[in-house]
Amino acid sequence: MTYPILYSFRRCPYAIRARLALRVSGIQVVHREVVLADKPVALRLISPKATVPVLVVSQQQVIAESMEIMYWALHQHDPQDWLKGSAERLAEGARLIAYNDSEFKPQLDRYKYADRFPQQPMEVYRAEGEVFLQQLEAKLAVASYLLCERPTLADMAIVPFIRQFSSVNSEWFENSPYPFLQAWLRKLLVTPLFTSVMTKYQQWEEGDEPVIVF
Ligand SMILES: N[C@@H](CCC(=O)N[C@@H](CS)C(=O)NCC(=O)O)C(=O)O
Structure with missing residues (x-):
């Protein structure tokens, strides 16, 4: 084998x-x-x-x-059934993943390694990344996971990046105005799968x- x-x-x-x-x-x-x-x-x-x-x-x-x-x-x-869902939901999931990879990841890197990007203070890079956190928070305010009541590909493709963002300054993240996102992250990180x-x-x-x- x-x-x-x-x-x-x-x-x-x-x-x-x-x-x-x-x-x-x-x-x-x-x-x-x-x-x-x-x-x-x-x-x-x-x-x-x-x-x-x-x-x-x-x-x-x-x-x-x-x-x-x-x-x-x-x-x-x-x-x-991570790949299952209506065409509309799958398209929204793909949009979130594409945004994560093309926009959020570079913002996360600048926030994480702010000392390597002295043009702006760390808070500016963090605020850029928060645009995505706000989008996710709005989704999670109306459903348990990003697209529906169960995890799908979008949750699993994105959660490692939110984990990394949260751990840059976990105290800030825990006190940030994103309670649904915090709960979603906590819930996924403790699963046996993760x-x-x-x-x-x-x-x-x-x-x-x-x-x-x-
Ligand atoms: N688009 C690639 C990106 C993978 C990527 O950039 N991985 C990082 C580690 S998190 C890496 O290998 N960087 C190369 C390096 O640091 O030399 C993918 O989705 O797999």
């Missing part, structure tokens, strides 16, 4: 979303923990852009984008015994 190989980094929000989908779909993978400052040659060879996550399904099929890994896994098995994908692994090195996870 050969398993797909997942190059991953524990705290990377893109890798977390990929691991959530792989885990929920029950797909077993060989896990290779990457240290971004010390990327393995094997990763660079298989994916020249060398970002994580990367899923090596076979020699012919290498998936180097986190959303594509989510879709690949869920198209095989989607036991919690905690299971946050297992710690040692840095992978060529020749290591395969670490099989599912």
Whole structure:
């Protein structure tokens, strides 16, 4: 039996979303923990852009984008119906994910690493990111999850990024005017699914015994 190989980094929000989908779909993978400052040659060879996550399904099929890994896994098995919903809801979910990846993530990086962007004080970058928090808060004020009363792809693709935003200054986040978002984050982070994908692994090195996870 050969398993797909997942190059991953524990705290990377893109890798977390990929691991959530792989885990929920029950797909077993060989896990290779990457240290971004010390990327393995094997990763660079298989994916020249060398970002994580990367899923090596076979020699012919290498998936180097986190959303594509989510879709690949869920198209095989989607036991919690993350991909199910009306066309309108799915389109709204896709819009939120696209906004997360293209607008919110750069804002999150500037907030997190504000000292590297001295043009503006940290509060300015945080306020930019809050535009997305406000959008999510409005959704969560009327439903338990972003699109409906159960988690869907949008929740699972976005929650790792809100987790990262919240942990830049957890005291600020806990006191921010986003109670529905706070509750949603708390609820998702304590699920067995989420905690299971946050297992710690040692840095992978060529020749290591395969670490099989599912
Ligand atoms: N669009 C990619 C982005 C992945 C990404 O940027 N991952 C970060 C880690 S969170 C990374 O690997 N950065 C490369 C580096 O820091 O050298 C995806 O969705 O998978």
